Amino acid sequence: MTADPQHLSPYLHFHREQWAHLRDSVPLSLTEQDLIDLRGIHDELSLDEVRDIYLPLSRLLNLYVKARQHRSKVIEQFLGTRSERVPYVISIAGSVAVGKSTTARILQALLEHWPEHPKVELITTDGFLYPNRVLEERGLMKKKGFPQSYDMRRLVNFVADIKAGKQRVEAPIYSHHIYDIIPDQVKVLEQPDILIIEGLNVLQSGMDYPHDPHRVFVSDFVDFSIYVDADKNLLKEWYIQRFLRFRKSAFSDPSSYFHHYSHFDEDDAAATASRIWDEINYPNLIANILPTRERANLILTKGGQHAIEQVRLRK
Ligand SMILES: Nc1ncnc2c1ncn2[C@@H]1O[C@H](COP(=O)(O)OP(=O)(O)OP(=O)(O)O)[C@@H](O)[C@H]1O
Numbered sequence: 001m002t003a004d005p006q007h008l009s010p011y012l013h014f015h016r017e018q019w020a021h022l023r024d025s026v027p028l029s030l031t032e033q034d035l036i037d038l039r040g041i042h043d044e045l046s047l048d049e050v051r052d053i054y055l056p057l058s059r060l061l062n063l064y065v066k067a068r069q070h071r072s073k074v075i076e077q078f079l080g081t082r083s084e085r086v087p088y089v090i091s092i093a094g095s096v097a098v099g100k101s102t103t104a105r106i107l108q109a110l111l112e113h114w115p116e117h118p119k120v121e122l123i124t125t126d127g128f129l130y131p132n133r134v135l136e137e138r139g140l141m142k143k144k145g146f147p148q149s150y151d152m153r154r155l156v157n158f159v160a161d162i163k164a165g166k167q168r169v170e171a172p173i174y175s176h177h178i179y180d181i182i183p184d185q186v187k188v189l190e191q192p193d194i195l196i197i198e199g200l201n202v203l204q205s206g207m208d209y210p211h212d213p214h215r216v217f218v219s220d221f222v223d224f225s226i227y228v229d230a231d232k233n234l235l236k237e238w239y240i241q242r243f244l245r246f247r248k249s250a251f252s253d254p255s256s257y258f259h260h261y262s263h264f265d266e267d268d269a270a271a272t273a274s275r276i277w278d279e280i281n282y283p284n285l286i287a288n289i290l291p292t293r294e295r296a297n298l299i300l301t302k303g304g305q306h307a308i309e310q311v312r313l314r315k
């Protein structure tokens with residue numbers, strides 16, 4: 001841990017090696033099969049990364065969850081009541097293509113191993129985008145991911161219901177394949193021990209929504225927030241790489257919204273991805289996502305190959 005020279009930073013700063021050191025006391029040993037299962041999440045996920053970064057992080061989160069569970073028991077004891085089991089909510093924010101959903105899936109797999117919270121659910125805020133029909137009506141098809149493209153009130157109600165301990169809560173589902181909300185399909189959540197909610201907008205507040213001001217934010221219902229950060233050049237590279245990979249896999253299916261891209265040669269596809277990045281995702285990052293970074297409890301900064309180089313933890 002580096003001492004903060006000005007004592008002004010609200011964060012403790014750790015270099016990769018310092019953070020990795022904290023794994024020494026992780027009492028959780030993963031079996032060979034667990035590691036193979038994690039590999040299933042992402043074939044390029046390095047196991048060094050799991051050991052050095054995500055294991056210490058899962059230990060930290062386990063301590064936070066246990067502290068929260070303890071606090072709830074204290075309140076119950078004081079009131080002499082038994083309250084509903086309330087999920088611990090972890091949010092993950094960051095740019096398009098920074099690896100939010102991959103980070104969320106790794107954490108889900110690791111957190112499920114702890115006996116105190118075996119049921120870990122995962123939700124993406126993509127499901128709270130307005131359907132294309134509404135976006136088209138409002139001229140927002142090229143603004144997907146911007147604040148106006150989300151039904152923020154519905155998202156806030158969703159997390160509020162989760163934190164109210166409701167026994168059954170439904171979330172809409174977005175499909176990258178049809179590039180739209182899937183009609184008549186929902187994800188049902190039944191009181192998980194932990195809910196991880198990932199999306200570029202989870203740290204946004206009312207001032208990010210001047211077109212639809214609201215006073216209750218997702219962050220009001222989040223127990224611990226994470227921002228995944230990386231240099232803008234890396235982000236663009238990862239976005240283009242992912243697009244090229246999709247071109248060979250998902251886009252080749254005729255039912256894919258982007259099927260026409262599968263006929264592009266590699267250079268044309270890369271140029272298209274580069275343009276989408278420059279016109280939509282990068283301006284959104286600068287205007288609406290990056291300014292929320294310092295609201296997070298934890299900031300993970302990635303370098304090349306998605307390796308986390310720095311961890312900042314709010315004091
Ligand atoms: N830890 C990692 N190691 C290697 N590659 C990774 C890692 N995390 C993410 N990636 C790759 O980076 C790209 C972006 O990852 P991912 O789809 O998880 O991002 P995202 O932030 O959830 O994106 P979006 O906002 O578009 O949903 C993908 O191609 C993914 O395979």
Ligand SMILES: CC(C)(CO)[C@@H](O)C(=O)NCCC(=O)O
Pocket residue numbers: 096126143144145146200276280281
């Ligand atoms: C669905 C979002 C907004 C966030 O995951 C993003 O993946 C997206 O579709 N952005 C719009 C431009 C693009 O197709 O990348």
